[in-house]
Amino acid sequence: xxxxxxxxxxxxxxxxxxxxxxxxxxxxxxxxxxxxxxxxxxxxxxxxxxxxxxxxxxxxxxxxxxxxxxxxxxxxxxxxxxxxxxxxxxxxxxxxxxxxxxxxxxxxxxxxxxxxxxxxxxxxxxxxxxxxxxxxxxxxxxxxxxxxxxxxxxxxxxxxxxxxxxxxxxxxxxxxxxxxxxxxxxxxxxxxxxxxxxxxxxxxxxxxxxxxxxxxxxxxxxxxxxxxxxxxxxxxxxxxxxxxxxxxxxxxxxxxxxxxxxxxxxxxxxxxxxxxxxxxxxxxxxxxxxxxxxxxxxxxxxxxxxxxxxxx
Numbered sequence: 001x002x003x004x005x006x007x008x009x010x011x012x013x014x015x016x017x018x019x020x021x022x023x024x025x026x027x028x029x030x031x032x033x034x035x036x037x038x039x040x041x042x043x044x045x046x047x048x049x050x051x052x053x054x055x056x057x058x059x060x061x062x063x064x065x066x067x068x069x070x071x072x073x074x075x076x077x078x079x080x081x082x083x084x085x086x087x088x089x090x091x092x093x094x095x096x097x098x099x100x101x102x103x104x105x106x107x108x109x110x111x112x113x114x115x116x117x118x119x120x121x122x123x124x125x126x127x128x129x130x131x132x133x134x135x136x137x138x139x140x141x142x143x144x145x146x147x148x149x150x151x152x153x154x155x156x157x158x159x160x161x162x163x164x165x166x167x168x169x170x171x172x173x174x175x176x177x178x179x180x181x182x183x184x185x186x187x188x189x190x191x192x193x194x195x196x197x198x199x200x201x202x203x204x205x206x207x208x209x210x211x212x213x214x215x216x217x218x219x220x221x222x223x224x225x226x227x228x229x230x231x232x233x234x235x236x237x238x239x240x241x242x243x244x245x246x247x248x249x250x251x252x253x254x255x256x257x258x259x260x261x262x263x264x265x266x267x268x269x270x271x272x273x274x275x276x277x278x279x280x281x282x283x284x285x286x287x288x289x290x291x292x293x294x295x296x297x298x299x300x301x302x303x304x305x306x307x308x309x310x311x312x
Contacts, residue, residue, distance in 0.1 A: 007069030018274030099305030
């Protein structure tokens with residue numbers, strides 16, 4: 001399996017680290033915005049072809065699939081371009097930053113029949129897999145999820161603290177993780193409401209947001225998001241269920257009393273990004289629809305579109 005990676009930033013390197021652990025996978029091309037910086041990443045990971053032009057890579061015959069870790073605003077058009085070139089594609093979350101563009105990506109996947117997967121990593125983190133397995137076994141049902149997604153990001157910087165060329169978004173990017181996960185764990189979302197705080201004068205986005213969701217099972221979710229929080233970074237999920245309470249922090253899980261849950265054996269790795277990439281590769285090899293395919297996460301973008309309309 002010969003992979004190209006577009007987007008050589010902080011998240012791109014997370015994928016390169018994960019791909020190293022998957023048998024039979026070679027990264028043959030890397031695409032970045034700045035050539036010299038991208039060359040340094042290529043040298044670090046032993047990647048032979050470097051470019052700033054995605055189309056140059058798509059024209060190569062040593063690329064079977066592409067992983068897109070590019071700015072949010074490029075995701076939909078680039079995913080469509082990959083499929084038009086006959087390449088399978090894994091596009092990092094979010095699939096798009098509009099409901100219309102999300103619909104266009106699904107239509108292209110259905111037209112081509114290629115694997116198009118979206119990086120909804122929470123479906124793959126062992127912590128959330130453990131909870132999902134208990135739900136599927138009938139041992140646990142979500143009554144409420146309380147989620148905090150917090151960053152301190154008053155400037156355009158990435159996860160490594162480096163300058164970013166594009167503006168992140170609480171709704172279309174960070175809320176997408178929780179909206180999809182809640183539906184994955186508790187059923188289709190039938191009601192959604194949102195409020196946002198003041199718009200940042202330079203970044204042009206809301207820095208604080210509150211979202212409330214209800215699923216068809218009657219479960220509810222409260223999601224608080226902020227780029228203003230001066231404290232621990234990341235997303236923290238509290239599952240309140242009919243039999244237990246769990247708190248998930250990325251790949252770690254504790255119960256409501258902060259006692260660690262043993263996740264040994266839940267998956268072949270404890271790295272959610274690696275597990276996500278393993279699913280992408282496996283789905284291509286087996287000719288099947290992956291978990292977090294564009295079709296399976298599509299309803300998340302319907303909800304985000306409705307919330308955007310509410311926020312005006």
